[in-house]
Amino acid sequence: MNIIAHIEASLHSAVAAGEIRGCPPKLAGAIRHAVFPAGARIRPQLCLAVAKACGLDDPGLATAAAISIEFLHCASLVHDDLPCFDDAPTRRGQPSVHSAYGQSLAVLAGDALIVLAFQSLARAAHTSPARLPGLLDTIASGVGMPFGIVAGQAWESEPKVSLTDYQRAKTGALFVAATAAGAQAAGADPLPWRALGDWLGEAYQVADDIRDVMADPQLLGKPTGQDISLGRPSSAIDLGLAGAIEHFESLVDAASKSVPDGPSAQALRKLVRLESERLVPRAACEQFRKAQTRTPATPSKSVTA
Amino acid sequence: MNIIAHIEASLHSAVAAGEIRGCPPKLAGAIRHAVFPAGARIRPQLCLAVAKACGLDDPGLATAAAISIEFLHCASLVHDDLPCFDDAPTRRGQPSVHSAYGQSLAVLAGDALIVLAFQSLARAAHTSPARLPGLLDTIASGVGMPFGIVAGQAWESEPKVSLTDYQRAKTGALFVAATAAGAQAAGADPLPWRALGDWLGEAYQVADDIRDVMADPQLLGKPTGQDISLGRPSSAIDLGLAGAIEHFESLVDAASKSVPDGPSAQALRKLVRLESERLVPRAACEQFRKAQTRTPATPSKSVTA
Numbered sequence: 266m267n268i269i270a271h272i273e274a275s276l277h278s279a280v281a282a283g284e285i286r287g288c289p290p291k292l293a294g295a296i297r298h299a300v301f302p303a304g305a306r307i308r309p310q311l312c313l314a315v316a317k318a319c320g321l322d323d324p325g326l327a328t329a330a331a332i333s334i335e336f337l338h339c340a341s342l343v344h345d346d347l348p349c350f351d352d353a354p355t356r357r358g359q360p361s362v363h364s365a366y367g368q369s370l371a372v373l374a375g376d377a378l379i380v381l382a383f384q385s386l387a388r389a390a391h392t393s394p395a396r397l398p399g400l401l402d403t404i405a406s407g408v409g410m411p412f413g414i415v416a417g418q419a420w421e422s423e424p425k426v427s428l429t430d431y432q433r434a435k436t437g438a439l440f441v442a443a444t445a446a447g448a449q450a451a452g453a454d455p456l457p458w459r460a461l462g463d464w465l466g467e468a469y470q471v472a473d474d475i476r477d478v479m480a481d482p483q484l485l486g487k488p489t490g491q492d493i494s495l496g497r498p499s500s501a502i503d504l505g506l507a508g509a510i511e512h513f514e515s516l517v518d519a520a521s522k523s524v525p526d527g528p529s530a531q532a533l534r535k536l537v538r539l540e541s542e543r544l545v546p547r548a549a550c551e552q553f554r555k556a557q558t559r560t561p562a563t564p565s566k567s568v569t570a
Numbered sequence: 571m572n573i574i575a576h577i578e579a580s581l582h583s584a585v586a587a588g589e590i591r592g593c594p595p596k597l598a599g600a601i602r603h604a605v606f607p608a609g610a611r612i613r614p615q616l617c618l619a620v621a622k623a624c625g626l627d628d629p630g631l632a633t634a635a636a637i638s639i640e641f642l643h644c645a646s647l648v649h650d651d652l653p654c655f656d657d658a659p660t661r662r663g664q665p666s667v668h669s670a671y672g673q674s675l676a677v678l679a680g681d682a683l684i685v686l687a688f689q690s691l692a693r694a695a696h697t698s699p700a701r702l703p704g705l706l707d708t709i710a711s712g713v714g715m716p717f718g719i720v721a722g723q724a725w726e727s728e729p730k731v732s733l734t735d736y737q738r739a740k741t742g743a744l745f746v747a748a749t750a751a752g753a754q755a756a757g758a759d760p761l762p763w764r765a766l767g768d769w770l771g772e773a774y775q776v777a778d779d780i781r782d783v784m785a786d787p788q789l790l791g792k793p794t795g796q797d798i799s800l801g802r803p804s805s806a807i808d809l810g811l812a813g814a815i816e817h818f819e820s821l822v823d824a825a826s827k828s829v830p831d832g833p834s835a836q837a838l839r840k841l842v843r844l845e846s847e848r849l850v851p852r853a854a855c856e857q858f859r860k861a862q863t864r865t866p867a868t869p870s871k872s873v874t875a
Contacts, residue, residue, distance in 0.1 A: 283715030289808065292715065326847035344681060349673035368654035372677065373724045376649060376684060380714030383688045387706035394700045401692035409685030410588030410597065419597035419678045428824070430592065 272309045275332045276300055279385045282378070295366040295374035296381075300336070304357055307442040307540055309335045311465070314536055315447030317457050318529035323396075323460075327450040329389030330400060333382040333445050337408050340378035343371055345418060351491060379408070393452065400449045406441025414439050421497060428498045431468075436473070437466030447506045457525045464520035465537065471513045472503040472544035479549065507557055510550050517541040577614045578742035580637045581605055584690045600671040600679035601686075604648045609662055612845055613748040614640045616770070619837070620752030620763050623834035631701065632755040634694030638687040638709055639748050645683035646719050646744075648676050653721070655858045656800065658793055682714070698757065705754045712747025719744050726802060734772075741778070742771030755799070762830045770842065774781055774819045777849035779806040784854065812862055815855050822846040 281302055284293045309331035316327035346353040349367060353361050363371035383401065387471040390397040407413050417435025420426045444462035477492045478483035480499045492499035500509040517537060524533045586606055589598045614636035617824035621632035651658040651666040652673060658666050668676035688706065695702040712718050724738025725731045749767035781804045782797045797804035806814040822842060829838045 271747075288716030289721050289724040289728055291727050292721060298828060316693055340681075347677065348832055356766050367727070370724065370727055372649055372654060373720050373727075374654065376680070377714050377720045377724075378646075379681060379684050380710050380718065380720065384707060384714055385711035386847065387703050387710060389705075392701040394703055397706070398692050398699055399700045401695075401702070402689060405685050405689035409682050409689055410601065411590050411593030413685065415678050415682045415685065416594050416597060419594040419675065419790065421670070422596050422674055570683040 268313055269303070270304060271328070271337070272306050272313070272331060273303060275328050276442075279332055279336075279381060282491055286564070291366060292373055292377060293368055295362050295370040296377055298365055299339045299362050299374050299378060302357065302359075302422070303399075305540075305543065306335060306336075308338055308439060310536065311440065311462070312443040312447040312450075314529070314533050315444045315461070316451045318525075318527055318533060319448045319451035319453035319458075321451055323393045323450060323452070325389045326393055326396065326400075327383045327447065330404065330446040331443075331452040333386045333404055334439060334446065336378045336385065337404070338439060340375040340382070341408075341414050341418070343375040343378070350360055350421070351495065353438075353491075363417070376487055390419055396449055396452060400446055403445045403449060403455060404442050405441035407438045412438055413442075421495075426498055428503055429501065431472040431498050432461070432467055432500075436470035440466030441527060458516065460523035461520055461533070461537075464523055465540075467546065468513055468516035468520060468541065471500045471509055471516060472541075474499040475506065475509050475513060477501065478506055479553070501568050506553065510545065510553065513541075513545055547549065573613060573615055573618055574608070575620070576633070577611050577636060577640070578608060580633050581640060584637055584641075584686060588686065596671060596675055596750070597678055597682060600667050600675040601682055603664075603670055604644045604667050604679050604683060607662065607664075608804045609644075609847065610845075612642060612774075613643055613744060615841065616745065616767070617748040617752040617755075618765070619834070620749045621756045621836050623830075623832055623838060624753045624756035624758035624763075626756055628698045628701075628755060628757070629856060630694045631698055631705075631792055632751055632752065634690045635705060635709065635751040635755040636748075638691045639712070639744060639751065641687035641690065642709070642713050642719070643682040645687070645743060646713075646723070648680040648683070650723060652676055655726070656793075657794055658796075660793065672852055680694055701754055701757060704760075708754055708760060709747050709749045712743045712751075717743055719748075726800075731803055733805065734810055736803050737775040737805075741775035742768055745771030745774065749816065765828035766825055766838070766842075769821050770845075773818055773821035773846065776805045776814055776821060777846075779804040780811065780814050780818060782806065783811055784858070811858065815850065815858065818846075818850055 280297060290296060312331040312334055313327055321327055325537055343362045345351055346356055347363055354364050362374055386397065386401060386404065408415055410416050412434050414435055417431060417438065420431045420434065441459050441462035444458040448455040448458045474492060477489050477499065491497070492502060500512060504512055521534045521537045524530045585602060617636040617639055618632055647661060648667045650656055651661055654666055659669050660666055667679055674842060691706060691709070713720055715721050715801065717739050719740055722743065725736045725739065745841045746764050746767035749763040753760040753763045779797060782794050782804065797807060798801070805817060809817060826839045826842045867869055
């Protein structure tokens, strides 16, 4: 089974465990809607790739860490799409959870997914219980206070925010959790793997900003132009589109260079390269650069402190 | 230090750990607002009392389990008060979190509290890591799908619901988690302790229904009459107030009888008795019964299937 198919099957089986007789059917539907069909599943892929690079002696625990992180990511999307945040009608090309099931069930589906994330970890940890405290702390830190993705989202409610702190928390934190947890699930030291998650997470956030300005909503499966209309911190607004593309490329380069040497380093660097191409295709950047040379644009003024 | 002061100090120190420099200040404020000032803290008291009855050989882990359950309870209150659920302007006699901080921060504070619950467990589990998988699973099961408090809340979105299933999930599940986790944190078998949580949880939900009809909102610190106005399943509507009081008393009695024999059984039974008196004071019941004898009331028709 390839890695994506393995992740999908594991997500399906964890979700199905909560759908037994006696569960509220609409909540079950909302959870399924939030998790499937597949997104890019980059975080769990990254987690499993690092676990593999570290020896993968407990594949069940590594898989649980990977799907736990994906459930947390899905939970954050469901809550971020709510009317009190982005009010996004669509996600991954289908109605957002609150559009399909209403706000109450969207709030509850997000909550249930956060819980399912930690429950999935618990149920796979009997083989290596000594790894669970560190693994659980790493993953929880990627989500909660003070620097996890929930804190990142909360920066949008503050009058003053540093773009780097915001991006690091909103996206980077769960990427760091993915690489560190991959190492910990294999019994390895997470420290050398944190930089990869950190660089890649920042690259993802910058790519998101670029796509918010550049992409076609049909193609992206969610609305575009949200950052400007919601007054949200954005590299593409801060640095201008050309500057943001350059920044993205330097972050991907740093991510690739941060991969610790070893037999799996090449495979991990390939994953980084493929993902960066999927996120911000080089062809589109070249096209934009050519257009820029013909009509030089004035970079927008910063909207953040 | 008495047990309540110990719980408060532990909650304070866990919340403070997330409030370091670089965290978003409004989210930190919303979390603090959700957790303090103290509610009854009955779930953590119950958890610690059971851990004590089971030997309390790892007080740090038992305390973490207790505060973890309280954080999950606080998170559920913050989310249940949101406009898409109860739209409650007050809670514990102060503005609800969304009234004080807005909906976005209320959603995020609830999320952060769920995460903090599991993080608190992780950080206390290094001394007895072998207990963590079971403990984590027990606590997560009390909150998530298919039978935890999130599922209980989701039953309010279903057209047809069994009152017992609804109450067992909405309130009972976290009480069962509290007693079972207390035992597991002390390395004991959780099974003999589940019944206590189960009976007590049901008693709490019935007490809540009674108070929703009978109590003064000033005294309760939150709005009353919500069950009828929101069309929510309620024992007081289902059985009539007199029937609900009788049901409550039989549940408290069953809870008390379910306490496994042992040196701490008497202390636990005392806790049950004191709590039941705090929830539905006998004097108020007697007063109601006397009034009933003078003007017999017709029990309301059931609103649930």
